[in-house]
Amino acid sequence: xxxxxxxxxxxxxxxxxxxxxxxxxxxxxxxxxxxxxxxxxxxxxxxxxxxxxxxxxxxxxxxxxxxxxxxxxxxxxxxxxxxxxxxxxxxxxxxxxxxxxxxxxxxxxxxxxxxxxxxxxxxxxxxxxxxxxxxxxxxxxxxxxxxxxxxxxxxxxxxxxxxxxxxxxxxxxxxxxxxxxxxxxxxxxxxxxxxxxxxxxxxxxxxxxxxxxxxxxxxxxxxxxxxxxxxxxxxxxxxxxxxxxxxxxxxxxxxxxxxxxxxxxxxxxxxxxxxxxxxxxxxxxxxxxxxxxxxxxxxxxxxxxxxxxxxxxxxxxx
Amino acid sequence: xxxxxxxxxxxxxxxxxxxxxxxxxxxxxxxxxxxxxxxxxxxxxxxxxxxxxxxxxxxxxxxxxxxxxxxxxxxxxxxxxxxxxxxxxxxxxxxxxxxxxxxxxxxxxxxxxxxxxxxxxxxxxxxxxxxxxxxxxxxxxxxxxxxxxxxxxxxxxxxxxxxxxxxxxxxxxxxxxxxxxxxxxxxxxxxxxxxxxxxxxxxxxxxxxxxxxxxxxxxxxxxxxxxxxxxxxxxxxxxxxxxxxxxxxxxxxxxxxxxxxxxxxxxxxxxxxxxxxxxxxxxxxxxxxxxxxxxxxxxxxxxxxxxxxxxxxxxxxx
Numbered sequence: 068x069x070x071x072x073x074x075x076x077x078x079x080x081x082x083x084x085x086x087x088x089x090x091x092x093x094x095x096x097x098x099x100x101x102x103x104x105x106x107x108x109x110x111x112x113x114x115x116x117x118x119x120x121x122x123x124x125x126x127x128x129x130x131x132x133x134x135x136x137x138x139x140x141x142x143x144x145x146x147x148x149x150x151x152x153x154x155x156x157x158x159x160x161x162x163x164x165x166x167x168x169x170x171x172x173x174x175x176x177x178x179x180x181x182x183x184x185x186x187x188x189x190x191x192x193x194x195x196x197x198x199x200x201x202x203x204x205x206x207x208x209x210x211x212x213x214x215x216x217x218x219x220x221x222x223x224x225x226x227x228x229x230x231x232x233x234x235x236x237x238x239x240x241x242x243x244x245x246x247x248x249x250x251x252x253x254x255x256x257x258x259x260x261x262x263x264x265x266x267x268x269x270x271x272x273x274x275x276x277x278x279x280x281x282x283x284x285x286x287x288x289x290x291x292x293x294x295x296x297x298x299x300x301x302x303x304x305x306x307x308x309x310x311x312x313x314x315x316x317x318x319x320x321x322x323x324x325x326x327x328x329x330x331x332x333x334x335x336x337x338x339x340x341x342x343x344x345x346x347x348x349x350x351x352x353x354x355x356x357x358x359x360x361x362x363x364x365x366x367x368x369x370x371x372x373x374x375x376x377x378x379x380x381x382x383x384x385x
Numbered sequence: 386x387x388x389x390x391x392x393x394x395x396x397x398x399x400x401x402x403x404x405x406x407x408x409x410x411x412x413x414x415x416x417x418x419x420x421x422x423x424x425x426x427x428x429x430x431x432x433x434x435x436x437x438x439x440x441x442x443x444x445x446x447x448x449x450x451x452x453x454x455x456x457x458x459x460x461x462x463x464x465x466x467x468x469x470x471x472x473x474x475x476x477x478x479x480x481x482x483x484x485x486x487x488x489x490x491x492x493x494x495x496x497x498x499x500x501x502x503x504x505x506x507x508x509x510x511x512x513x514x515x516x517x518x519x520x521x522x523x524x525x526x527x528x529x530x531x532x533x534x535x536x537x538x539x540x541x542x543x544x545x546x547x548x549x550x551x552x553x554x555x556x557x558x559x560x561x562x563x564x565x566x567x568x569x570x571x572x573x574x575x576x577x578x579x580x581x582x583x584x585x586x587x588x589x590x591x592x593x594x595x596x597x598x599x600x601x602x603x604x605x606x607x608x609x610x611x612x613x614x615x616x617x618x619x620x621x622x623x624x625x626x627x628x629x630x631x632x633x634x635x636x637x638x639x640x641x642x643x644x645x646x647x648x649x650x651x652x653x654x655x656x657x658x659x660x661x662x663x664x665x666x667x668x669x670x671x672x673x674x675x676x677x678x679x680x681x682x683x684x685x686x687x688x689x690x691x692x693x694x695x696x697x698x699x700x701x702x703x
Contacts, residue, residue: 225690255689257652258611285689286607286645286682287652293576293611327604334575334605364604371573371603372543 071266073297076336081302083117083278084110084325086353087138088153090310092122092129093321094357100134102356104141109352110307111142113345115325117149119172119304123159139166151212155186160200164207171204172248173197174214177232178221181252185216194238201242212278213239213247218264220255229260229267237272246276248304251291254284258294265298280304281323282311283362288323289331296335303328308350308361324363326350334371343370389584389616394654399620401435401596402428402643404671405456406471408628410440410447411639412675418452420674422459427670428625429460431663433643435467437490437622441477457484469530473504478518482525489522490566491515492532495550496539499570503534512556519560530596531557531565536582538573547578547585555590564594566622569609572602576612583616598622599641600629601680606641607649614653621646626668626679642681644668652689661688 074080087107091098107120120142126133135152144150154163154171163171175193176182182190197213204211217224218232236247249256249264261279268277279295279302281288292303305328311321329341343365350366392398405425409416425438438460444451453470462468472481472489481489493511494500500508515531522529535542536550554565567574567582579597586595597613597620599606610621623646629639647659661683668684 220689254686257689258649259652259654284682284686285648286642287649289605290607290611290649290653293608297615324604330603331576331605331608334577335608336577364602368572368602371538371575 071262071298074299074301074337078301078337080296080332080337080339081117082115082325082328082332082339082341083119083151083302083304084115084307085119085280085304085322086110086306086308086310086325088119088122088132089304089322090306090308092131093311094131097131098356100137100141103134103138106307106349106353106356107138107142109349110346111145111148113349114339114341115346116145116147116340117151119151119153120168122153123162123166124153124155135162136166139168153214154200154204156196157200157203160203164203164209168209170210170212172212172214173200174216174250175235176216176221176252177227177235178217178224180223181217181221184223190235194235194242197242201244205243211239211242211244213242213244214250214280215239215247216250216252217255218249219251219257219260220253222253222255229263230271232264233267233271236268236275240272240275244275246278246302247272248278248280251279251281251288254282254288256281256291257287258291261291261294262298265295265300276302278302278304282321283309283323289327292323292328292331296337307346307353307363308357308366309363310353310357310361321362324350324361324365326363326365330365330370389580391615392617392619392655396619396655398614398650398655398657399435400433400643400646400650400657400659401437401469401620401622402433402625403437403598403622403640404428404624404626404628404643406437406440406450407622407640408624408626410449411629412449415449416674418455418459421452421456424625424667424671424674425456425460427667428664429463429466431667432657432659433664434463434465434658435469437469437471438486440471440473441480441484442471442473453480454484457486471532472518472522474514475518475521478521482521482527486527488528488530490530490532491518492534492568493553494534494539494570495545495553496535496542498541499535499539502541508553512553512560515557515560519562523561529557529560529562531560531562532568532598533557533565534568534570535573536567537569537575537578538571540571540573547581548589550582551585551589554586554593558590558593562593564596564620565590566596566598569597569599569606572600572606574599574609575605576609579609579612580616583613583618594620596620596622600639601627601641602639607645610641610646610649614655625664625671625681626675626684627681628671628675628679639680642668642679642683644681644683648683648688
């Protein structure tokens with residue numbers, strides 16, 4: 068088993084904002100394209116540079132993201148912006164290549180049952196079909212992040228063995244992916260499962276960059292980031308305001324929240340390049356557009372050194 | 386600076402349930418004594434053994450806990466139960482001694498401004514007055530946990546220097562406290578402030594047991610537990626359902642949630658003696674009595690291996 072070297076204090080941690088894709092796709096009411104563009108621009112203005120902006124899926128399957136091309140054409144791309152989009156198949160890859168993204172994110176589930184339900188084919192068939200997808204992307208000079216859904220557990224099968232995750236990661240590496248993203252699809256990641264999956268991939272596919280995509284469904288999303296950091300992982304997905312979720316986990320939150328992650332990293336001695344006040348402003352805008360309270364905590368409580376009115380009185384503090 | 390030895394995997398971690406005190410005290414509607422007793426008994430039945438059951442404060446200041454004696458007389462105490470109560474002064478210590486608690490929790494703030502607002506006297510006056518309090522408790526054979534509020538930051542003064550926390554800890558040790566509890570009163574604890582406070586106390590007051598009391602106000606409560614574990618701390622306060630809060634942080638959650646902490650510890654290779662299903666049941670009961678949704682996540686999402694209906698369909702999983 069590979070040993071773990073924690074990320075040294077002071078290091079840069081990359082946050083990939085996934086709210087415009089993983090968050091928006093779950094919204095029932097269509098968010099006007101201009102509002103999507105406004106939110107993406109506010110997110111870039113906070114200092115975020117990596118963003119999964121949309122998805123090239125069938126507009127019938129995900130009507131919310133039917134405006135993928137328009138959103139990509141409308142956004143400002145600051146220097147250093149790295150724009151990604153989810154692509155499920157060859158048709159999506161061709162659309163992504165035409166729309167000018169820097170990278171695409173593909174998805175296969177580590178669990179057979181989940182892959183069958185998600186894309187109606189076995190895991191190995193998904194991986195085989197990626198060959199043509201990756202060839203098309205490669206020709207267009209587009210990087211590939213190989214997404215592995217249910218990497219820390221499956222809502223149907225339960226435990227997902229780390230070797231299953233590692234096998235898919237190795238296959239992704241052979242196909243030419245520059246990174247894999249371990250998706251905590253229904254919020255089953257825990258410190259021990261995160262550690263096991265990372266170590267299994269490092270053993271099976273040395274040199275492959277690992278990205279972590281946690282949901283906060285059971286409250287331990289940021290604790291799993293702490294585990295990722297102690298295992299040396301420097302790239303985390305997060306969603307503005309904690310937007311997003313999973314159709315299976317009623318009442319549960321979605322992705323870990325970008326502002327809360329920015330706050331955690333800053334207060335743990337890491338550098339993300341994101342301005343906390345500006346990302347809170349972007350979250351406030353997102354919450355207004357979405358029209359309901361989002362789960363982010365820093366959004367509600369504000370930065371830690373925000374002072375209170377000294378005329379308030381206190382009782383029985385704990 | 387003292388070096389840190391992480392808590393070894395497999396170790397027992399003590400969770401002190403503070404919901405019946407820190408949680409209930411913030412509820413506007415009086416919770417009937419019989420309901421309080423029912424909740425405390427359900428919490429003990431989950432396997433929890435350490436519990437801050439009530440507070441011996443003035444019934445005028447905290448009417449919710451005016452039934453302290455009745456609650457303590459009415460609860461079942463399983464073998465190994467360690468019952469504590471908050472005590473602000475000599476009168477409270479006398480009541481606690483009469484009511485038969487195993488330990489008391491006292492409070493002084495690390496910040497002068499907060500202590501003035503909380504108990505209307507300077508920090509050093511609070512500490513001096515503890516002499517008579519501790520003598521009374523010592524005579525009754527009651528252990529003392531010295532609480533330090535605003536240990537990780539003050540909503541009025543901002544940053545609280547670790548040496549200030551360490552000075553109070555040392556004074557507590559001289560007065561005879563067996564442990565100190567670092568209170569994250571308004572949710573300002575972060576991995577770096579937690580690490581700094583622990584190390585400062587270990588330098589100033591070697592041998593003094595450190596307990597950590599985090600709030601999840603800014604979403605990083607369980608991440609701070611991860612830091613505590615890597616610094617070797619084995620005792621954490623938590624509140625069933627995440628009940629509680631602070632009158633200052635509108636919209637923010639209170640203490641870290643007991644079920645979520647039990648889940649995190651279990652899934653990080655530690656042992657707390659608490660049964661996850663039973664603590665979820667206790668949280669469900671608490672939520673019914675309180676009459677509004679509590680912030681706990683595991684309470685909403687359930688244990689991680691709870692399976693979903695295989696007939697459900699999935700789309701665009703991330």
